[in-house]
Amino acid sequence: MVEDFKTTEAWRIFRIQSELIDGIETLRHLGPAVTIFGSARLKPGSPYYEAARTISKKLSQQKISIITGGGPGVMEGANRGCYQQGGQSVGLNVALAFEQVPNAFQDISLTFRYFFVRKLMFAKNADSMIIFPGGFGTMDELFEILTLVQTGKLREFPIILYGTEYWRGLLEWLRNTVLPEGCIGPSDLDLFHMEDDPDTIVKIIANFVDSKVHENEIDNLVVS
Numbered sequence: 001m002v003e004d005f006k007t008t009e010a011w012r013i014f015r016i017q018s019e020l021i022d023g024i025e026t027l028r029h030l031g032p033a034v035t036i037f038g039s040a041r042l043k044p045g046s047p048y049y050e051a052a053r054t055i056s057k058k059l060s061q062q063k064i065s066i067i068t069g070g071g072p073g074v075m076e077g078a079n080r081g082c083y084q085q086g087g088q089s090v091g092l093n094v095a096l097a098f099e100q101v102p103n104a105f106q107d108i109s110l111t112f113r114y115f116f117v118r119k120l121m122f123a124k125n126a127d128s129m130i131i132f133p134g135g136f137g138t139m140d141e142l143f144e145i146l147t148l149v150q151t152g153k154l155r156e157f158p159i160i161l162y163g164t165e166y167w168r169g170l171l172e173w174l175r176n177t178v179l180p181e182g183c184i185g186p187s188d189l190d191l192f193h194m195e196d197d198p199d200t201i202v203k204i205i206a207n208f209v210d211s212k213v214h215e216n217e218i219d220n221l222v223v224s
Contacts, residue, residue: 033126037068037131056078056080064206066087074132146192
């Protein structure tokens with residue numbers, strides 16, 4: 001029996017390459033953007049859904065695009081706030097057997113087969129990240145981004161955990177258990193912070209984006 005090449009491990013390399021090219025080419029002119037993570041299970045009317053919607057609306061007013069996982073819950077809230085404000089709303093969807101149904105508030109919608117390609121697009125195109133309450137997927141995304149920044153694979157940028165009450169236990173565990181064991185260093189706890197006020201979050205991110213733009217202008221002046 002002759003093995004079908006399209007079912008082999010080698011063939012997957014071409015599918016991966018295709019997703020990388022599609023993602024990079026589609027998003028290369030996006031401009032300043034914020035990636036927002038959070039649970040797919042939080043419905044409209046949830047305080048976190050509505051906060052994501054509000055923050056995205058305010059960021060869009062600052063000409064900052066919004067990137068989410070493209071699904072329901074917090075992702076929908078974030079895309080919705082941006083979309084209804086007339087901003088650039090991006091959804092990086094993933095093919096799943098459950099939960100992941102693309103929301104209706106996306107100007108740019110991409111669907112990925114591979115989680116790691118999708119994660120690369122989240123990180124590559126973000127100037128800041130806001131992490132809303134969520135489950136295993138949200139935790140995975142949070143700690144992967146923290147690891148990339150901690151190890152210098154990503155430039156340091158604002159990583160904001162929205163919802164002090166939700167995240168307080170995690171921070172206490174990191175501070176009181178993980179840090180004393182020497183598994184992280186004191187400075188690692190400065191890579192992120194918690195915040196409950198949408199206006200403060202928008203100000204932090206807008207100031208960072210402005211400083212980055214100014215820095216790029218200086219770099220260009222020096223090069224020229």
